[in-house]
Amino acid sequence: xxxxxxxxxxxxxxxxxxxxxxxxxxxxxxxxxxxxxxxxxxxxxxxxxxxxxxxxxxxxxxxxxxxxxxxxxxxxxxxxxxxxxxxxxxxxxxxxxxxxxxxxxxxxxxxxxxxxxxxxxxxxxxxxxxxxxxxxxxxxxxxxxxxxxxxxxxxxxxxxxxx
Numbered sequence: 001x002x003x004x005x006x007x008x009x010x011x012x013x014x015x016x017x018x019x020x021x022x023x024x025x026x027x028x029x030x031x032x033x034x035x036x037x038x039x040x041x042x043x044x045x046x047x048x049x050x051x052x053x054x055x056x057x058x059x060x061x062x063x064x065x066x067x068x069x070x071x072x073x074x075x076x077x078x079x080x081x082x083x084x085x086x087x088x089x090x091x092x093x094x095x096x097x098x099x100x101x102x103x104x105x106x107x108x109x110x111x112x113x114x115x116x117x118x119x120x121x122x123x124x125x126x127x128x129x130x131x132x133x134x135x136x137x138x139x140x141x142x143x144x145x146x147x148x149x150x151x152x153x154x155x156x157x158x159x160x161x162x163x
Contacts, residue, residue: 011040012040013040015041021033058115059114062074062116063112063121064121080110081108083128088150089132092111100112100113100114
């Protein structure tokens with residue numbers, strides 16, 4: 001659990017240290033302390049979102065996101081999808097309540113268990129897609145009703161995929 005929330009703990013620690021430094025005498029140290037408080041506070045919200053998105057990492061396979069490409073290497077299947085060729089992102093919840101990311105590209109579909117090792121890297125990759133918000137991802141993961149939720153589809157009228 002500490003590993004999952006490590007960014008949140010670090011942000012709170014930076015803000016607390018900043019408050020401590022801000023109470024020192026002089027001009028430079030308190031100013032530096034308030035800069036640390038602001039930096040810690042600003043990094044807290046995305047850290048909480050990432051922690052909520054993170055899973056156990058105990059699922060089958062390994063996910064990596066490198067240079068605009070999502071790779072999944074699983075025990076029975078795997079594949080790679082380039083972010084700029086991605087056509088759709090869905091979250092499929094099976095009857096046993098396990099979640100799977102379904103990534104569509106042209107005539108290919110890549111299914112990635114949401115609890116695969118490294119799947120937390122998908123959060124930043126998905127939120128870079130134009131029109132897909134982090135709150136959509138988090139609320140879809142929070143639901144445990146079986147079925148498929150389409151989270152994002154490529155808008156053909158805008159050729160640029162990412163912001």
